[in-house]
Amino acid sequence: MKITVCTLFPEFFDQFISTSIIKRAIDAGKITFSCVDFRAFTTDKHRHVDDTPCGGGAGMVLMCQPMIDCLKAVRTPNSLVVMLTPQGQTFHQSTAHHLAAVDHLILLCGHYEGFDERIRSYVDMELSLGDFVLTGGEAAAMVICDAVIRLVDGVILSESHEDDSFENGLLEYPQYTRPIEYDGLRVPEILLSGHHENIRKWRLKESLRKTLHQRPDLLQQRSLNREETELLAEIRQEEEEN
Numbered sequence: 001m002k003i004t005v006c007t008l009f010p011e012f013f014d015q016f017i018s019t020s021i022i023k024r025a026i027d028a029g030k031i032t033f034s035c036v037d038f039r040a041f042t043t044d045k046h047r048h049v050d051d052t053p054c055g056g057g058a059g060m061v062l063m064c065q066p067m068i069d070c071l072k073a074v075r076t077p078n079s080l081v082v083m084l085t086p087q088g089q090t091f092h093q094s095t096a097h098h099l100a101a102v103d104h105l106i107l108l109c110g111h112y113e114g115f116d117e118r119i120r121s122y123v124d125m126e127l128s129l130g131d132f133v134l135t136g137g138e139a140a141a142m143v144i145c146d147a148v149i150r151l152v153d154g155v156i157l158s159e160s161h162e163d164d165s166f167e168n169g170l171l172e173y174p175q176y177t178r179p180i181e182y183d184g185l186r187v188p189e190i191l192l193s194g195h196h197e198n199i200r201k202w203r204l205k206e207s208l209r210k211t212l213h214q215r216p217d218l219l220q221q222r223s224l225n226r227e228e229t230e231l232l233a234e235i236r237q238e239e240e241e242n
């Protein structure tokens with residue numbers, strides 16, 4: 001997979017691409033990552049990328065020409081162009097899966113007051129990290145790249161993300177590692193039993209319990225199979241009794 005980030009601040013990504021799993025994915029050739037500074041596409045001698053808003057008001061708006069010329073230079077028929085904007089659809093794990101299957105992902109990072117509206121005619125998708133406003137798209141691009149890269153085939157073992165939160169519409173079950181006891185807190189006995197079926201069932205139940213407590217909205221959006229319905233009824237009964 002190829003990822004191109006169009007940004008005024010390529011140096012933001014130096015640490016990102018030279019650390020941990022992202023670095024390994026790039027070194028192994030699973031990901032080709034590059035940043036393109038769209039200031040390089042300016043045509044005036046002062047290399048302006050922004051100008052004051054038409055109609056007046058505070059701040060500076062990113063101009064069409066450098067950004068659109070940059071896009072024309074980097075996009076191919078296999079590219080998906082994603083604008084990072086608080087006005088886009090919210091990025092979810094399902095979006096990460098969708099993007100991980102793309103040949104060439106182009107991410108456009110805004111800054112200042114954001115993009116001239118006409119740039120939107122040149123993008124395929126608009127994504128937001130959530131209902132808040134960042135100073136620039138670089139942090140959003142890094143979050144999206146991180147979530148996408150770990151899903152690309154061969155970057156990490158698929159078993160490592162199959163049980164992750166949101167993969168099956170639930171939060172992940174509680175995880176423990178050694179020591180078995182720490183400061184009076186013990187790992188649940190069932191996880192030490194070696195009984196795979198009982199462990200699977202316990203994990204499913206605790207995954208449902210966590211989701212019920214922390215993200216009940218996820219349960220409302222998901223249909224439950226018979227086993228899950230029974231486990232949820234058990235949880236509700238246990239909690240009524242306590």
Ligand SMILES: C[S@@+](CC[C@H](N)C(=O)[O-])C[C@H]1O[C@@H](n2cnc3c(N)ncnc32)[C@H](O)[C@@H]1O
Pocket residue numbers: 084085086087108109110111112113114115127128129130131132133134135136137138140
């Ligand atoms: C200060 S923001 C501009 C916000 C714009 N004036 C608005 O109200 O919609 C500058 C840039 O940061 C990025 N950005 C800000 N918040 C974001 C979010 N929640 N998700 C993704 N990108 C965001 C976008 O690229 C945006 O163009």
